[in-house]
Amino acid sequence: MRFPGTRGEIELRSERHRRHSVLFLTVARRRVLVDCGDDWLNELAELAPDAIVLTHAHRDHAGGLRQGAACPVYATDETWARIARYPIELREHVSPNRPFDILGITFEAFPVEHSLVAPAVGYKIGSAGHVVFYAPDLVSIPEQADALRGISVYVGDGASVTRPIVRRRGDARIGHASIREQLDWCVAEGVTRAVFTHCGSEILRNEEAAQSRVVALGRERGVRATIAHDGLRIQDL
Numbered sequence: 001m002r003f004p005g006t007r008g009e010i011e012l013r014s015e016r017h018r019r020h021s022v023l024f025l026t027v028a029r030r031r032v033l034v035d036c037g038d039d040w041l042n043e044l045a046e047l048a049p050d051a052i053v054l055t056h057a058h059r060d061h062a063g064g065l066r067q068g069a070a071c072p073v074y075a076t077d078e079t080w081a082r083i084a085r086y087p088i089e090l091r092e093h094v095s096p097n098r099p100f101d102i103l104g105i106t107f108e109a110f111p112v113e114h115s116l117v118a119p120a121v122g123y124k125i126g127s128a129g130h131v132v133f134y135a136p137d138l139v140s141i142p143e144q145a146d147a148l149r150g151i152s153v154y155v156g157d158g159a160s161v162t163r164p165i166v167r168r169r170g171d172a173r174i175g176h177a178s179i180r181e182q183l184d185w186c187v188a189e190g191v192t193r194a195v196f197t198h199c200g201s202e203i204l205r206n207e208e209a210a211q212s213r214v215v216a217l218g219r220e221r222g223v224r225a226t227i228a229h230d231g232l233r234i235q236d237l
C-alpha cells in the first residue's frame with residue numbers, strides 16, 4: 001500500500017505533500033488506484049493502473065479522469081452522475097455494502113457523510129489476510145461498526161488535527177471530522193493503527209508539530225497513529 005499523493009483540496013503544497021491524495025495498491029504486479037484528482041490529470045501513464053476506484057466526484061478525487069482512462073473505473077451511481085461527461089469507456093458500478101473483487105483485492109463501499117453535492121463512500125479493502133478502511137474525506141461513518149470491524153489499519157481524513165471542519169445543511173453535515181475524533185472511532189471499534197492522508201493546511205504549515213500531536217493523541221488512546229506523506233509505503237496491504 002503506497003501513498004503517491006497526500007494533499008487535500010487546498011492551494012498550499014509542501015515538499016512532502018505535493019499532489020492530491022491517492023492510494024496505490026499492488027497485488028501480484030497488478031495495480032489498483034483509489035481516487036485520481038486534478039494533480040494526476042497528465043500523470044496516469046506514470047502510475048499505469050490496471051483499475052481505478054473512486055470514493056466520490058470532487059475534483060481532487062476524480063478530476064484526473066477528465067481526459068478518460070485506459071482501464072476500468074469503479075464508482076457509485078452518484079459519482080457517475082457527477083462525472084457523466086468524462087470520456088471513460090470502461091465504467092463499473094459500485095453498490096454500497098456489496099463486496100466486489102478487483103484483481104484479487106476485495107472492496108466494500110460504505111456511505112460516509114461528507115458532501116451533498118458529491119456523495120462519498122469509504123472502502124473496506126482486503127487482500128492476503130490484511131484489511132484496511134480508506135476514507136480520505138468524511139464527517140462520519142453511519143455504519144461505523146460494520147465498516148471498521150476486523151480492519152488492521154484505518155486510513156482517514158487529515159484535514160484537521162483537533163477541530164472539525166463541519167457545516168450543517170438541514171439535518172446533514174458536510175466537511176471533515178478531526179483526526180482526534182477519528183481516533184476515538186478507532187478506539188470504539190478496536191482498531192489499533194491509523195494513518196491520515198488528504199492533509200490540510202494545519203499539517204502542511206507545520207508538519208513536524210502536527211505529527212507530534214497526532215502521535216500523542218494516538219498514544220493516549222492506544223492507537224499507533226501517523227500522518228501520511230507522498231511516497232509513504234505500508235506493508236499491511
